[in-house]
Amino acid sequence: MRRGWPALAESDLDGWLARVSGGVTQRANSVASLAEPADVDAAVSAVERLYAEHGLPAVFQVGPTARPADLDARLAARGYEFGSPTVFEVAETAAVLARLPAHPVPVTLADEPDESWMDLWWRVDGRGGADARAVARAILTGGPARYAAVDGPHGALAVARLALVGEWGGLYCLAVHPAARRRGLGTAVTRALLADAAPAGVSRCWLQVRAENAAALALYEAAGFTPAARYHYRTSPPPRDS
Template identity: 35%
Template sequence: MNDAEMLENACADAWPALIDLPLGQWRLRAAAGFTGRANAALATGDPGTSLPRALRRTCEFAHANGIRPVVQILDGSATERALAAAGWVHHTGHPAGYEVSVLLGPPTQPDATGDGKGNGGVTVAEVPSDPWWELVAGTTSPGTAQRHVLAGGRAPVGFATARSGAETVGAARGAVVGDLLHVARLTVLPAHRRRGLGTELMNGLGRWAARHGATRCVLQVETNNATALALYRGLGFTEHHRYRYWIPANT
């Protein structure tokens, strides 16, 4: 596998689907419809069979698990060109956008303060709190798929929160795979934005992740999310590659 393919597989390990079955080097994933990544086949590397058969297996897997057939493919790859030739199309109806920028950067800023235990404005816990769930998932009673994707899997996971007085006003999720910190679900309440809390959450997770061996950070950001992309570029992140979601033309 090339660097982009290895990075995508690390991100998949950091964002575990309820069901993750190999098809050669492809990964067929399902999580009861919770998030696009956890319910799309990751088509990197060799599926170990012909493309038509691999796509047929992908569709059968999706239908068996009650989800729409979706394939996540590296932008500009030979697999993407072959998928277009096979009649698949961009998943333009994807709620968050069908094209995603994968960014790499430092886990913390050089002038970051605090220790990730609440002494730099952000606390990173080993267990998610009810306010954390409310911010990142919109509920304090997450279902099985939400709990597995956000709080399960084999990777160490940190649950970052930022507070203003007694109120939790920001949250984010970090998972460490190898030397890589994967950050997702960063959110700040509207009334508390533009105060540097996004940066504090990133730095808090970075300090926590360093204790687990992380030396770099990865983010997967929809290309239409200009606000998030501007934040991360200001923190020293650069685009490594992009991927896109594809679906059969007749669905």
């Protein structure tokens, strides 16, 4: 997941990896607690100082491999706020391709997102102005990936990204223009990406979906994905007024 959505900068803080990317997306601006620090409280303080230097709150991504094992409880005791519960799902690429129906609409594939691709994704899922969009593009292109789009007369109608990490492909950035929904275009770009990557050795794939999005979870289950883990974020409380 880290390689599929790479941060612009990473700092090793005694086994914790603090990712910083201008505040654009929680994934790229949170701590991956890969190993237990010698002094957990000191490590949390170091994290808070680092993010404060960048004008950001301290954010931890907390899942089943977080270290120490009681990290979530420790952060909650410090007033860190719970948010963005997410399900991490996996599937065999061949199984997904067998379940997704073919769609006759032409799909364009590329190694980088063009402006039409970015315009649609940012319209549907973007947060912030031009500077944030530039950071987001740097995150997207920070590692190998493929980009799919269904083009319309005035720009992209559907887009998606597949991060390439060895035998794994990570599905990100699925977005469909509001006027083009319920036409199977999201399925079309997803299938095109996996069909393109499978011959190159991408035998397994993953995606992340918010835990409360029951409709999306049902769709992904029908496509062959199964839950593998859950994670959430803990965000430092806002500073108290003096």
